[in-house]
Amino acid sequence: MWAEGTPATGAYAVAAYIIAAAILLTYSVILYRRGSKAP
Amino acid sequence: MTLRSRGRWITALGLCLLAVVYVRAIWFTPIEAGQGGAQKIFYVHVPAAWSFFLAVGLVGLSSVLYLLMKDDRFDRFAAASAEVGTAFGAVVLTTGPLWGKPIWGTWWTWDARLTLTLFLFLVLVGYLLLRGAVHEPGVRARYSAVLGIFGMVLVPFDHISVYLFRTLHPQPIVLKPSAPSLPGSMLFTLLFSFLTFTILYLGFVTQCYAAAASGEGASNVG
DSSP, X not given: OOOTTOOOOHHHHHHHHHHHHHXXXXXXXXXXXXXXXXX | OOHHXXXXXXXXHHXXXXXXXHHHHHHSSOOBTTTBGGGGGHHHHHHHHHHHHHHHHHHXXXXXXXXXXXXXXXXXXXXXHHHHHHHHHHHHHHHHHHHHHHHHSSSOOOOHHHHHHHHHHHHHHHHHHHHHHOOSHHHHHHHHHHHHHHXXXXXXXXXXXXXXXXXXXXXXXXXXXXOOOSOHHHHHHHHHHHHHHHHHHHHHHHHHXXXXXXXXXHHXXX
């Protein structure tokens, strides 16, 4: 999977994926709750 | 089906597709030899930037239509799109530095593309603050429409800033005049992610608009 000499920078990608998912999921929950309060 | 539940279903679809994007990007897309795993940030960062620009563009377009027709629905849509745009802007501005650190050796640099994108994000934040500060609906809609149009005008300038200025930021590899310069498997993952982030934008903006239309969240969205 990893070619010889490929930089080991995967941890940055993992962090980015977690942060992106956290932002989008949190915003989804905020919108869901806001919609639930609406008449 | 109400607008609110339609928005929820579209958002749920978008979140499921986002999980598919993650699986495909992590396990089924080759690792770029020069950058290593950090290159995979690209599959989230670039589509989030697309949704961010789409949101800002539609804020401006709705603002123009509001000023022409004085229809509150355009103002409400612009407000919803601005709020959703800040969420995507937050994704862009957090994932970008996480790519920059291993590849450039720095989290941030004040070059044209990065600075303009941050400025555009702050314009959206200012747009939302303005709406919260002005209580008279007609005045609020008119003032925020002007700011929304200003944001829209910045979008193409931000996109072509990598050509206009000497910048560290890579040039576009898909949204450019010539053919995309990516291997097929990487291009497929990227295009699938573009579709996913567009669906997420639609789901978010539909929910946000529906909440504003029903009167709830009026203090935030208008």
